[in-house]
Amino acid sequence: MSETYDKLKSILLEKSVRTGEFTLASGATSDLYIDCRVTALDPVGARLIGQLGWHAVHERIQSEGLEIDAIGGMTMGADPISLAVGMTSAMEHPDEMIQVFNIRKEPKVHGRGKQIEGNFKSGDQVVVVDDVITTGGSTLQAIDVIEAAGGVVKFALVLVDREEGGRAAIEARGIPVVSLYSRSTLLNA
Structure with missing residues (x-):
């Protein structure tokens, strides 16, 4: 790996x-901007995210005896990451394949008025995904929506943790965070 x-x-x-x-989205200023969507929407980047992400998810499933039904998070940052991990799960472990969903920022005002789209149902045990965490605000928003819809968040999978308090905020809610990279590991600081 x-x-x-x-x-x-x-x-x-x-x-x-x-x-x-x-x-940043939080309103804070920073000397570092990380737009993971550009990498996650690159075919090679998506494949690698799928491999590393599924490896991290599968390792946690195995080590903690978890059953995970689905993976997803707030659109747009989580969408390609969730899909890449879900596709890799289907290819590498079809018997443990996880479904994919995404969360709209607001419920639809037409049709069924859903806020969670895709393969999610009440009672599902899920991994919540975010591309980058700074304060943890968007991940916590996703957790709120999932829990309100009857889902159970087992842990968060994050592509990059900026190491600016987001992990602590999410973990204060009792949701462990697994990050593939951090500011330190990405920049070798």
Whole structure:
């Protein structure tokens, strides 16, 4: 897995990591901007995310004896990550395959008025996904929506933890966080 880890890190650094002065979704300013969507929507990046993400999820399933039904998070950042992990689960362990869903920022105002789309139902045990966590706000929002719909969040899978308090905020809710990279590991700080 270290070769896969290094390849994905290289793509993240090339396509997704920028330094400068940026205003983040939280309103805070930062010297680092990470747009994981560019990597997650790259065919090679998506394949590598699927492999590393499924490895991390499967390892946790095995070590804790979990049953996971589905994986997903807030659209748009979580969508390609969730799909890549779900597809890899189907290819590598069809008997443990996990379904994929996404969460709209607001419920639809037409049709069935759903906020969670895809393969999710009340009672599902799920992995919540986020591309990047800073404060943890969008991940916590996803957790709230999942729990309100009757889902049980077993842990969070995050592509990059910016190491700015998000992990602590999510874990304070009793949801463990598994991150593939952190600011430190990504930038070798």
